Amino acid sequence: MTDVRRRLAVSMLVFGSLAFLAVIGAPLLGTTPIRLARVFDRSIPFADNVDAQIFFIARLPRALAGALVGATLAAAGVVFQALLRNPLATPFTLGVSAGAALGAMLAITWRLHLSLWGVSAVTAASFIGSLCAVGIVYAMARARHRGFSTNILLLAGVTLNSFFSALILFVQYLADSAEALRTMRWLMGDLDIAGYGPLLAALPLCTVAFVAFAWLPRALNLLSLDTDAAASRGVNVLRVQRVAFFSASMATGAAVSLGGPIGFIGIIIPHLVRLMVGADHRIVLPASALFGAAFLVAADVVARTAMAPVELPVGIITALIGGPFFLWLLVRQR
Amino acid sequence: MLRADDVTYVHDRGRGRMAVVAKGVSASSAAEGSPAKTSLNTGSTSATPALPGVQDVSVAIERGSVVGILGPNGCGKTTLLRLLAGMLRPEAGTVTLNGTSMASIARAALARSIAVVPQETHLAFDYSVLEIALMGRYPHLGTFELEGPRDVAIAREALAATGTAALEHRLFATLSGGEKQRVVIASALAQQADILLLDEPTASLDLGYQFDIAHLLARLNRERRLTIVVATHDLNFAAGLCGSLVMMSEGRVVAAGATGDTLTSMSIQALYGVVADVYPHHAAGHLTVVPLRRIRRD
Amino acid sequence: MKLGAGGWGLGTGGWALGASLTLATVVLLAGGHAASPLAQQHAPLRIVSLVPSATEMLFAMGAGPRVVAVSSYDHFPPEVERLPRIGALVDPDVERILSLRPDLVIAYSSQTDFLAQLERASIPVYVYRHGSLADITVGMRDLGIRVGLAEQARAAASAIDRGLADIRTRLAGKRRPRTMLVIGREPQSLRAINVSGGYGFLHDLLDLAGGDNLFAGVKRESMMVATETILARAPEVIIELHYSDRASSDTAAREREAWNLLPGLPAVKKGRVYLLYGGELVVPGPRVVLTAQAFARALHPDVLPH
Numbered sequence: 058m059t060d061v062r063r064r065l066a067v068s069m070l071v072f073g074s075l076a077f078l079a080v081i082g083a084p085l086l087g088t089t090p091i092r093l094a095r096v097f098d099r100s101i102p103f104a105d106n107v108d109a110q111i112f113f114i115a116r117l118p119r120a121l122a123g124a125l126v127g128a129t130l131a132a133a134g135v136v137f138q139a140l141l142r143n144p145l146a147t148p149f150t151l152g153v154s155a156g157a158a159l160g161a162m163l164a165i166t167w168r169l170h171l172s173l174w175g176v177s178a179v180t181a182a183s184f185i186g187s188l189c190a191v192g193i194v195y196a197m198a199r200a201r202h203r204g205f206s207t208n209i210l211l212l213a214g215v216t217l218n219s220f221f222s223a224l225i226l227f228v229q230y231l232a233d234s235a236e237a238l239r240t241m242r243w244l245m246g247d248l249d250i251a252g253y254g255p256l257l258a259a260l261p262l263c264t265v266a267f268v269a270f271a272w273l274p275r276a277l278n279l280l281s282l283d284t285d286a287a288a289s290r291g292v293n294v295l296r297v298q299r300v301a302f303f304s305a306s307m308a309t310g311a312a313v314s315l316g317g318p319i320g321f322i323g324i325i326i327p328h329l330v331r332l333m334v335g336a337d338h339r340i341v342l343p344a345s346a347l348f349g350a351a352f353l354v355a356a357d358v359v360a361r362t363a364m365a366p367v368e369l370p371v372g373i374i375t376a377l378i379g380g381p382f383f384l385w386l387l388v389r390q391r
Numbered sequence: 392m393l394r395a396d397d398v399t400y401v402h403d404r405g406r407g408r409m410a411v412v413a414k415g416v417s418a419s420s421a422a423e424g425s426p427a428k429t430s431l432n433t434g435s436t437s438a439t440p441a442l443p444g445v446q447d448v449s450v451a452i453e454r455g456s457v458v459g460i461l462g463p464n465g466c467g468k469t470t471l472l473r474l475l476a477g478m479l480r481p482e483a484g485t486v487t488l489n490g491t492s493m494a495s496i497a498r499a500a501l502a503r504s505i506a507v508v509p510q511e512t513h514l515a516f517d518y519s520v521l522e523i524a525l526m527g528r529y530p531h532l533g534t535f536e537l538e539g540p541r542d543v544a545i546a547r548e549a550l551a552a553t554g555t556a557a558l559e560h561r562l563f564a565t566l567s568g569g570e571k572q573r574v575v576i577a578s579a580l581a582q583q584a585d586i587l588l589l590d591e592p593t594a595s596l597d598l599g600y601q602f603d604i605a606h607l608l609a610r611l612n613r614e615r616r617l618t619i620v621v622a623t624h625d626l627n628f629a630a631g632l633c634g635s636l637v638m639m640s641e642g643r644v645v646a647a648g649a650t651g652d653t654l655t656s657m658s659i660q661a662l663y664g665v666v667a668d669v670y671p672h673h674a675a676g677h678l679t680v681v682p683l684r685r686i687r688r689d
Numbered sequence: 690m691k692l693g694a695g696g697w698g699l700g701t702g703g704w705a706l707g708a709s710l711t712l713a714t715v716v717l718l719a720g721g722h723a724a725s726p727l728a729q730q731h732a733p734l735r736i737v738s739l740v741p742s743a744t745e746m747l748f749a750m751g752a753g754p755r756v757v758a759v760s761s762y763d764h765f766p767p768e769v770e771r772l773p774r775i776g777a778l779v780d781p782d783v784e785r786i787l788s789l790r791p792d793l794v795i796a797y798s799s800q801t802d803f804l805a806q807l808e809r810a811s812i813p814v815y816v817y818r819h820g821s822l823a824d825i826t827v828g829m830r831d832l833g834i835r836v837g838l839a840e841q842a843r844a845a846a847s848a849i850d851r852g853l854a855d856i857r858t859r860l861a862g863k864r865r866p867r868t869m870l871v872i873g874r875e876p877q878s879l880r881a882i883n884v885s886g887g888y889g890f891l892h893d894l895l896d897l898a899g900g901d902n903l904f905a906g907v908k909r910e911s912m913m914v915a916t917e918t919i920l921a922r923a924p925e926v927i928i929e930l931h932y933s934d935r936a937s938s939d940t941a942a943r944e945r946e947a948w949n950l951l952p953g954l955p956a957v958k959k960g961r962v963y964l965l966y967g968g969e970l971v972v973p974g975p976r977v978v979l980t981a982q983a984f985a986r987a988l989h990p991d992v993l994p995h
Contacts, residue, residue, distance in 0.1 A: 059537065059538055059539055059540055059542070059543050060521075060543070061525075061537050061538060062537050065537065087917055088917075088918070088921075089917060089918070089920075089921035103952075103953065104952050104953045104958065105953065106953070107920060107921065107923065107953060110920050110951070110953045111917050111920045111921060114916060114920065114950070114951060115915065115916040115917035115920055116917060119916075138515075138516075139515070139516075142515040143515065144515065144516065165875075168876065168933075169876070170876045170877060170936075170940055170943075170944075171877070177875055177876065177877050177878040177880065178876065178877065179875055179880075230779075230780075233762060234778070235872075235873055235932065235971075238873070238883075239873060239875070239881060239883075242881055242913060243881065247880060247881060249880060249915050249916055250880065251878070251879040251880060251916040251950055251951070252879075252950050255878075271535075272534070272535075275529060275532075278518075278522075278526060278529075279526060279529065281514065281515040281516050282512065282514060282515075282518075282523075282526065283509055283512060283513065285473075285478065285507065285509050286507070286509055286512065286526075288478050288498075289476055289478065289502060289505070289506065289507035289509075290502050290526065290527065290529050290530055290582065291497075291498040291499035291500075291501065291502035291503075291529065291530040292498070292529075293498060331516065331517070335517075335518075335519070335522070336516035336517050336518045336522070337518070337522060339537065361915050361917065365918070366904065366907060366912075366914055366915075366918045367907065367909070367912045367913070367914075368912070368913040368914060368915050368918075
């Protein structure tokens with residue numbers, strides 16, 4: 058078996074087990090002790106079975122949402138880093154999460170009360186916001202070149218980020234105290250979805266994105282070499298760039314609409330995974346998705362147990378881990 | 392975009408030759424496949440800095456030959472090379488390979504016939520040398536296929552051919568300039584293409600590495616019958632390596648033919664505005680160019 | 690006592706003057722611990738209030754006509770809608786305030802920069818401190834003294850105390866249901882649920898109205914709780930506060946239905962989820978009696994029918 062096949066198999070086994078254990082284990086952990094036997098005891102009617110309710114309504118959707126968001130953000134991070142040829146790129150670099158945040162802010166501040174297909178106004182508005190951001194960035198990147206200039210993409214994304222961030226601050230300033238508090242909490246991330254509705258709403262788009270992610274890695278290897286080198290080895294560079302951009306952006310938009318803009322996943326996980334398995338995207342991408350899922354689920358367990366009964370936003374946990382991680386990265390680079 | 396009235400790779404089966412004939416190519420520039428125009432036909436230039444255009448090019452490359460494309464900065468060498476590689480599409484006219492229009496050849500199939508070695512390679516991530524070499528195998532793999540033992544063997548063989556087999560597990564970023572260039576050539580070799588195009592392969596290498604590359608290319612041409620096209624402005628390198636030359640100036644071919652015929656003081660003066668002495672060097676075994684003085688061009 | 694016949698003129702006038710001076714001295718001595726020396730010279734007649742609860746207190750004690758400007762968040766009593774707005778906690782409009790030439794500004798203790806600016810402009814300030822339920826009436830009396838309406842303030846504060854005490858006594862001895870006081874959440878879903886902890890006037894009101902705050906043990910005014918925690922603690926009553934005017938019955942019903950995501954909660958099973966609407970819910974001012982009554986009606990419908 059060749060090296061890459063072996064490494065891929067080992068990585069899938071290791072990271073897959075991690076993700077599996079995390080998703081299975083997280084619903085069992087928490088400040089309220091529950092008994093597994095009681096959870097699955099069919100004789101007790103569901104409405105009276107608190108253990109089952111905690112497991113199936115509170116913890117399991119939360120673990121699944123954490124896995125989906127973690128996997129999506131980590132994988133999108135890998136794709137963006139390859140697309141922009143920069144290991145410091147994150148899923149939020151191009152302004153997708155700023156658009157999502159602005160959408161959510163507006164929904165909260167204007168107190169929109171409608172809900173579509175089981176998702177609340179805030180979730181829907183934030184997804185629409187992310188789509189707008191993606192559209193604007195893409196239009197700006199195309200305005201100068203009929204092709205696809207990643208440099209202009211980066212500039213457009215950074216510009217949009219600043220602009221939207223200013224708008225977000227503006228909206229927060231105008232909001233009254235209760236809404237301002239809610240907007241702040243949304244920005245810190247929250248996976249407590251209390252039901253499967255939001256998860257099912259995000260699933261189709263994430264699935265489509267992951268299908269694209271399955272196709273991209275080999276081309277991403279070549280792209281991160283050089284666009285000319287990629288083209289001379291048979292890659293349709295323009296198509297790959299477009300697929301990469303749209304799939305990663307939409308997936309990020311869905312993930313942020315579901316759980317808020319949880320930072321650091323999109324950059325810590327790819328880095329850590331590369332340290333462990335090398336730079337080959339065919340291994341890095343799936344491994345990052347699995348490891349991202351496990352990581353976020355674990356971080357969420359910490360967020361809900363560390364200061365119980367007070368809920369810590371999961372974004373704070375990822376930031377607390379992310380900051381020192383980067384310091385360490387910096388230090389070890391001589 | 393390039394307008395190629397007639398650019399063909401012609402495989403002359405009868406005499407075992409493969410020729411590249413590019414005639415009457417009028418071109419506007421292209422950068423990264425985009426239409427920023429610098430049309431030399433009309434003499435207008437857009438404000439965007441773009442690769443120089445190419446016009447009325449006539450080139451003949453025999454199979455198994457080593458051809459050098461020479462010319463001053465901005466003469467269109469790289470544009471011509473990219474046209475030959477199929478990376479640029481002509482606005483009008485066709486580019487053909489072995490009688491088939493290149494536009495109708497799938498990218499992967501094209502990649503199995505033509506390999507390109509760019510001037511510089513900047514990696515965004517830490518790939519190992521073997522991984523870089525294996526990337527040359529991608530045109531031969533199915534969409535989701537991973538490389539098998541045969542691919543690894545071919546990649547290793549390519550590394551051995553360029554003398555970099557010992558570096559297999561090193562990270563590419565840690566290599567010296569010459570080693571990097573040789574690894575990139577190995578990656579192109581792993582594509583198992585018949586034609587190798589190189590863009591200024593010695594531009595950032597010191598004298599020693601320049602020798603290494605020249606010898607390597609000569610050996611590959613000898614042993615594997617690779618058709619090699621090198622764009623360069625290192626005249627001595629071209630003189631030593633190439634059997635025939637294409638000289639370009641301002642997007643046009645001003646001379647093409649055997650090195651002995653084309654590399655003359657007159658052509659150099661016309662091309663570069665430099666008075667030079669061109670003579671066969673008894674120790675080197677090939678023509679040598681010694682620049683003497685600069686003259687002002689109009 | 691009846692004075693001897695001396696006619697009007699100096700005798701009566703002298704008595705009147707003497708009585709006034711005596712009264713003034715008594716008042717001054719009694720209210721000695723209140724504000725700055727300037728207050729003792731004259732009662733403020735142009736008051737700017739950045740604190741909605743202080744505004745309501747002023748109107749309750751009869752100082753309404755003296756209020757010349759209010760904060761962006763003031764909505765009660767209806768008279769304030771005609772008054773100019775001068776910002777709030779984070780954005781007080783200093784220029785506007787100065788242009789109104791106030792002789793008293795009521796501001797938050799945390800607005801240190803703003804207070805410093807007022808001090809430089811030699812404008813008297815009254816610093817408001819957020820506190821518990823009991824602090825409301827104490828603060829009202831104090832404010833009354835500051836603006837020279839001590840009696841009226843005392844009377845109004847006593848009325849509030851009586852109203853609250855009345856509720857407490859009527860509910861004494863009744864069983865206290867385990868109650869979750871929700872002060873915010875995302876509309877149409879159960880995400881981002883904010884509840885009242887064991888501090889603050891809302892908690893005190895809940896306690897007074899005969900409810901056992903589910904999160905009394907957490908010494909914070911508000912906190913976000915996870916679905917799991919709510920399921921584990923199983924509240925018997927859920928009271929949800931909305932600070933706007935009452936929404937349409939459709940919207941209110943839909944919001945109530947959001948709790949059906951947790952059908953196992955005792956409160957949901959027994960239909961004891963109450964949505965309360967009103968601006969008074971967020972103001973620790975004179976209308977706390979209304980809030981207390983609303984809580985009491987929700988918690989003990991048998992004692993205080995709707």
